[in-house]
Amino acid sequence: MLGARQGLIERLSTVWASRELLLYLISSDIKIKYKNSALGMIWSMIAPAMQIGIYFLVFQIILKNGVPDYVIMLWSGMLVWHFFTNVVSNATSVVVQRAGIVKKVAFPREILALSIVGTSMVYFSIQFGVLALLMLLMGHAPAWHLLWLVPISFLGVVLIASALGIFFSAVNVYFRDTSHMVDVGINLWFWLTPIVYSYERTVSPMVHAHGLTWLYLLNPVTPVVLTFQRVLYGETTVIANTPDHSVLHVLPSWTTMTFVTVNAALISAGVILLLGAMSIFSRLQGNFAEEL
């Protein structure tokens, strides 16, 4: 039945019915991206490695933040961030980029944004693998007893990123400025997230003094970054590798229960946002073919 409007449940079931198409789109995206390049997949690691190298140089060598094994802490947060930005900024323009198919072939268009989530997951796994290798080489152990928090927290960021990606992909069809606004916004967002700096040492005392801790933690990427850092970096308090050997509180000393609560709240928010984004998308997608 192709009426003027479809219900959300109906919409979800059509998306589910097209899961095989989703897998094809993901695998073809990856194939195409690296088909004609000699180094192939390695490129998906060179760019982030470069970025991490620069931050390492600036914060560890030049500014001497004193955090031992800083690369591990940096990479744990960067993993999450790369996944998030890949999804949000690529999904925003995906419907416009694929105008050719959208105008000629009938399929649930959410699939396009979801395929970006899928490809980003593949890159995430590769980068995760590289981090694991690095930890092995450096002899840096994660907090083994908290490892189960990683998939839970990742689910949270997947939900939030998908919701934003789906929402912006639809809005961008009507408003081409969206993709530029998203790119600019993401730059700012990066510095609002404790990735290159330590939350506990720099932001926490400041926001706490003004009673704004809740505002800072409203950034949905922050809890995921903090969870990844807590689990993969493993320590909350370390001895600085600077000459004075001072004690550094790099990560919040939350209990396991606090991490569980924060991540559960994030997942609930993610589910609500995703359903909201899908319902907005299904209202807007009816006119895609004529707006493109």
Add this chain to the structure above:
Amino acid sequence: MESVVDVRSVTKKFRLHQGRHKNLKDRILHPGQGTTTDLLVLNDVSFHVGAGETVGVLGRNGSGKSTLLKCICGVLQPTAGEIAIRGALAGLLELGAGFQPELSGRDNIYLSGSMLGLSRKSVDAVFDDIVEFSELEKFIDSPVKFYSSGMYVRLGFAVAVNSDPDILVVDEVLAVGDERFQAKCMDRIRQFQADGRTILLVSHNADQVRALCDRAIVLEKGHMVSDAPAGESVRVFREHLLGQTAGSSQSTDAHSAMTIVGVTSPSGHFSIVTGQSLTLDVTLESDRPLDGRAMVEIVSRRGELIARTDPTTTPLSISSGLNNVRFVLPTVPFLDGTYFVNLGVVSPEGNSRWAWREQAAQLEVTYDGRGAGLVALSLEVRPS
């Protein structure tokens, strides 16, 4: 008959933006500017397609036929009304639309198969048929960006027809590829019909619609003006075209100037014997003198165009008022059967039909010889 496509009072409006805000700056700085006008492309269109029927959609450019098809395929949503589809539908709005140029033909078969709703297993099952039909065995592992446009289209058609749909929706795509491949596509479409599947075909080629379809719909500026057997709809389509054809003002005037009043036979009936001549007395009324060309078409009972005379060799001068003209076909070579005669007056270039009548006469031909086929062929034997 069970109906598989139900189109119920479908209306589609397009928003036309003039001087529209494409970005935020314009929208904030000039909030009042930019007007939008609604364009009504489909206006309350309703029809049903029964299982196993082949239905043609006829209309001139801008009549809304492609929009209707896009609504049926689900690419566009109707502004009002609804469309119900029963069964798997494959839409050929554009051949090879879902192809990724960087991927090989093989990967693209799987990708576009899954866009048509096929699982990997069902693509596996028809993969060889697709490759064989498209005749691309040698190139199936090369990226499709290296394909010629003909190869591209062949692969697109092969995937769509092998996706085993219950309903096939085709938009003007039969006019692609070389003549041999077109014939192959036509055969495939006929095989589809024989299998009892449903086809919805958009075309502005009235002869093709008459040859393939059981029934046809005529759209004119978003309104459905005919839903009738193919021959009848083609008549409506052609006669509508006469009323208001875009083009030179002279020809537009000519249309309104001339009508066919009657077609009779001096013998009082339209029955002849193969090889005899056929005479038709045509009465035309015109409000001014015009120089046109006479043209006659013979159509088989199945709707296939058998012959069309060359209008450039038959000039016809019309004076104002009533004109009695005699159209004579000196020898009618067809074997026995029933044929329809379409006739009229066309422009000197033969492109525009000024006055036209579909099925002006039903011709009964009897054949007393023993030859076979479509036309009587004479043979002489001489000592060499």
